[in-house]
Amino acid sequence: MNTPAKLGAYVLGLTVVFGGALGVGSAVGAADTPPISPSHPVHGAASAAPGRSATAAPASLPGGLQMSDSGYTLTPETTTVPPGEAADFRFAVTGPDGRPLTRYQTQHGKKLHFIVVSRDLGDFQHLHPHEAGNGTWSVKLTLPRAGVYRAFADFAPEGGDGLTLGADLHAPGDYTPNALPEVSRTDTVDGYTVQLNGDLVPGAASTLTLTVSKDGRPVTDLQPYLGAYGHLVALRAGDLAYLHVHPDGEPGDGTTAAGPGITFHAEVPSRGDYRLFLDFRHEGTVRTAAFTARAGQLPAPAATASPTGAAPTPAPAPSPGKSGSHGEHTH
Ligand SMILES: [Cu+2]
Incomplete structure (x- = not known):
C-alpha cells in the first residue's frame, strides 16, 4: 500500500505542478481527492476492454471462453x-x-x-x-x-x-462444417427417445426436464451417472460459452425418481441458440442425446411487424455477415 500511495502522491504532485504551469484549473480538483482512491478507477479503466463501459458490472464471464x-x-x-x-x-x-x-x-x-x-x-x-x-x-x-x-x-x-x-x-485435413441442427425438442439415440420440456430464458434461471423413453415406454430405472441421473452440458452456438447446469435432486435422496424425467436448472447469459448434450446411463451404458434450444426471440427479419406495431425487440436486426458490408466497418 505504501509504495502506490507514495507514487500516487508523487504523480498528483507532478499534475499540480504542470496544472499550475499551464493554468489548468481541473488539476486542483484532482489534487483534492485522497491519493488512494484515484488508483482504483484508473486501474479499472485500464483493464476494461476498449468500447466496453467501465461502469458495467464485472459480471462473471461464462466458462470455457478462456484458456x-x-x-x-x-x-x-x-x-x-x-x-x-x-x-x-x-x-x-x-x-x-x-x-x-x-x-x-x-x-x-x-x-x-x-x-x-x-x-x-x-x-x-x-x-x-x-x-x-x-x-x-x-x-x-x-x-x-x-x-x-x-x-x-x-x-x-x-x-x-x-x-x-x-x-x-x-x-488437420479437409473440413466442411456442419450447420447447427434445427431447434428441436426430441432426440433419438440407440432406440431411446429423449424429450426436452422447458425453455431457456436469457439472464434467468429456468427449469428443463428431459424425459427418457424406449420403445414407447417411459424409462424408470435410469442408473446414476456422475452422482445424478443425467449430466447436462449447454454450449452457446457461435462461441461455445460453457454453461453450468445443475441437476435437481440426486439419486438416493428419497425424492428423485430414476426417470423417466430428469430435471435441471439452467441459466443462459444471452438470447441465442444453445446446444444441449445430455449424458444418461441405462443398462450399464452411457448415451448422449443432443438438442438445439433457443433462448428468447432472435431478432425478427425485416417486414414482420406485429399488428400492434410493438416490436418485440428494440434492437435492429444485425446485417448478416455474408452481405459483404464488413469492409465498411472500422475495427
Ligand atoms: Cu465428467
Whole structure:
C-alpha cells in the first residue's frame, strides 16, 4: 500500500505542478481527492476492454471462453491431433505458481471433467482423464474428423472456486462444417427417445426436464451417472460459452425418481441458440442425446411487424455477415 500511495502522491504532485504551469484549473480538483482512491478507477479503466463501459458490472464471464482464468491455465502438450486415430492426449492445469496443479476437489465424482466438442457442435465427448503423475492428465482421445475442436477442463482447485478452461484443438485435413441442427425438442439415440420440456430464458434461471423413453415406454430405472441421473452440458452456438447446469435432486435422496424425467436448472447469459448434450446411463451404458434450444426471440427479419406495431425487440436486426458490408466497418 505504501509504495502506490507514495507514487500516487508523487504523480498528483507532478499534475499540480504542470496544472499550475499551464493554468489548468481541473488539476486542483484532482489534487483534492485522497491519493488512494484515484488508483482504483484508473486501474479499472485500464483493464476494461476498449468500447466496453467501465461502469458495467464485472459480471462473471461464462466458462470455457478462456484458456487461462484466475491464475489457472489449461496447458495441452499438443494442440494438433490427427483425425480418426486414438491419441494419448496429455495436458496439465498450471496453477498461479506456474506448476501443474495436483490438488483438486471432487465434483460429480471426478476431479476433472474433460469435454471435447467440435467447433460446429456436431461432435461431443465427455471424458474422464486419468492422472499420469506430477499433475499431468492423460486421456485416449479420438477426434472423429478434420476440423477445429474446443476442449474444456471443468474442475475446482482445492480451496478454490470451480473453473472451466477451454483450449482449441486442431485435426488437420479437409473440413466442411456442419450447420447447427434445427431447434428441436426430441432426440433419438440407440432406440431411446429423449424429450426436452422447458425453455431457456436469457439472464434467468429456468427449469428443463428431459424425459427418457424406449420403445414407447417411459424409462424408470435410469442408473446414476456422475452422482445424478443425467449430466447436462449447454454450449452457446457461435462461441461455445460453457454453461453450468445443475441437476435437481440426486439419486438416493428419497425424492428423485430414476426417470423417466430428469430435471435441471439452467441459466443462459444471452438470447441465442444453445446446444444441449445430455449424458444418461441405462443398462450399464452411457448415451448422449443432443438438442438445439433457443433462448428468447432472435431478432425478427425485416417486414414482420406485429399488428400492434410493438416490436418485440428494440434492437435492429444485425446485417448478416455474408452481405459483404464488413469492409465498411472500422475495427
Ligand atoms: Cu465428467
